[in-house]
Amino acid sequence: MFSNNDEAVxxxxxxxxxxxxxxxxxxxVTLCRCAQVSRAWNVLxxxxxxxxxxxLFDFQRDxxxxxxxxxxxxCGGFLRKLSLRGCLGVGDNALRTFAQNCRNIEVLNLNGCTKITDATCTSLSKFCSKLRHLDLASCTSITNLSLKALSxxxxLLEQLNISWxxxxxxxxxxxxxxxxxxxxxxxxxGCTQxxxxxxxxIGAHCPELVTLNLQTCLQITDDGLITICRGCHKLQSLCASGCSNITDAILNALGQNxxxxxxxxxxxxxQLTDVGFTxxxxxxxxxxxMDLEECVQITDSTLIQLSIHCPRLQVLQRYLCHIFTVLALLVSSSSSCLSCHTAAASLPLSGTLVPPVWSTVVAPVPAERLEPHPKHRSSLCLRRCHLSLHTLRLSFQTHLPNIKVHAYFAPVTPPPSVGGSRQRFCRCCIIL
Known part of the structure; x- marks a missing residue:
């Protein structure tokens, strides 16, 4: 098995x-290869x-x-961090042995390990008191019993993912x-119940909360989120996408707390409007x-307020941009949000913007379809915009002549309108 290299130089x-x-x-992988060199190296x-x-994500099938x-x-007590993300063959028995042997574990990722049940959390509770980060996303057999055991x-638990x-x-x-x-x-x-x-x-007992994701928790309303805002003043990241019952009251509570x-x-x-975003x-x-996709009631007013008061804004996703006018774009383009050399220019005309010195566009537009322009400060993708390329160019030439508008994609020709000719619309990129 081993070569005779124990006496190597x-x-x-x-x-x-x-x-x-x-x-x-x-x-x-490299450690395993080294272990096959010699007996001495195997021990080390x-x-x-x-x-x-x-x-072990790269080896999940095996x-x-x-x-x-x-x-x-x-590993025993040495192991501090283990990721078994996607390892479908791992179940409760193996993790019980793991918990017994690796009592100093601090970070454990079991995302997608669909075989595990509440028994795994019971084992972790019994043997792994130093656990700080635990990912149980998509472990659909997990119930309230697991959360009680972890409690x-x-x-010391600081981060918990029980999505889905x-x-x-x-x-x-x-x-x-x-x-x-x-x-x-x-x-x-996805915790729909x-x-x-x-x-x-959460608002009453977790004052240190920084990140909260409630995406597609459909039963959530203003009452619950307002409690979060009032009890978690350190909140930095909130995802409430798909919580269609919330109103401007949430935006007011966030602003105040x-x-x-x-x-x-x-x-x-x-249901969110310009009043709340202001x-x-x-x-x-x-x-x-910010992700404001399909917030259909907001208009130019929101865009202008964000450009004036939020100079650090780097990415603002906003689709169905026909609500926003060229005037709002011009006002925002001349604001501090775009003139700042240390922050990315971020404006929403339906697409996503990119960091300074780049002109590639953040997904879903493939980056390889754009050529780099290192001299330009930033780019703005107008995906799905209802403005013609001619209109955009004319507007910017009049108000901001230093801004260049380039068409990177083949033009889209919608069906002819009633009583009019076919007009060419373009998915384009504005270089700032």
Whole structure:
């Protein structure tokens, strides 16, 4: 199995402690290869101190329960971070052995490990009291019992992802936050049974909360989110996309209570209006990213307020941009948001903007379809815009002659309108 390299020059010149230090920088694959070089290297490469962080995502199809058990026995108390994301063959028994052997684990990713149940969280609660980050997204067998167990045995928990665990209800959230009051990030995307009562528990017990994702939690209303705003003043990122029941009251509450807000995603929240976004913009000056897709009631007023009061705004996704006029674009283009050399120019005409010095467009437009323009400060993609290329060019030549408008995509020719000729519209990019 091993070659006769135990007496190689490198083993004579370098002490074992130094070789062990070198091995600590290697990835899993390289360590396994080194372990096959010689008996001496096998001992060093498989030393538990080299296996403090393991990510098995690239090998997910080959990972079964026994592999996790063997790793846990090898690593023992050294292991701090383990990712088994997508490892469908790993179940409760293997993770019980893992929990017993790796009691110093701090970060554990079980995203997509669909075989695990509440038994896994019971094991983690019993043996892994130092756990800080746990990802259980798409583990659909998880119920309120798991959250109760984590609350009892993992008081240091700071980040929990239970997205798409649709059996979780307000009772589970209540149990969780009573024992894990130090939560800083909570991802509840797709937890469709959650109601406002669950958010009231979070707002009352999690003052350190920084990130909250409630995407597609359809039963959430203003009452629950207002409680979050009032109890979690450190909130920096909120996703409420798909929560169609919320109104401007949420934007007012954010503006009054969460001045550190940087990311707000409220796509498909069609009841939000310019009034709420005006309050938000005037109070949350640290906003960097917003998703306003299908917020059909907002107009130029929102765009102008954001450009005036939020100079750090880098990405603003806003589709169906025919509501916004060229005038609003011109006003925003001349604002501090675009004149700042240290921040990306971000304006919403239906697309996404890019950082300074780049002219590639953020997804969904493929970056390879654009040529780089290193001299330009930023770019603006007008995807799905209802303005003709001729109109855009004429407007900018009149008001801002230094701005160039380039068409990067083949023109789209809509069907002819009644009583008129076919007009050519273009998906284009404005270089600033």
């Amino acid at each position: 490198i083993n004579k010149k370098l002490p074992k402690e130094l070789l062990l230090r070198i091995f600590s920088f290697l990835d899993v 490469a498989l030393d538990g101190s080299n296996w403090q962080r393991i990510d 990972i079964e329960g026994r592999v996790v058990e063997n790793i846990s026995k090898r 009892e045995g993992c008081p 665990c649709d059996q979780v209800t307000k009772d589970g959230i209540q149990a969780l936050v009573r024992g894990c009051g130090g939560l800083k990030a909570l991802f509840l995307k 959650l109601e406002d009562e669950a958010l009231k528990y 969460c001045p550190r807000l940087r990311i707000l995603e409220v796509a498909r929240c069609s 309050t938000l913009a005037r109070n949350c000056h640290e906003l960097e990213k």
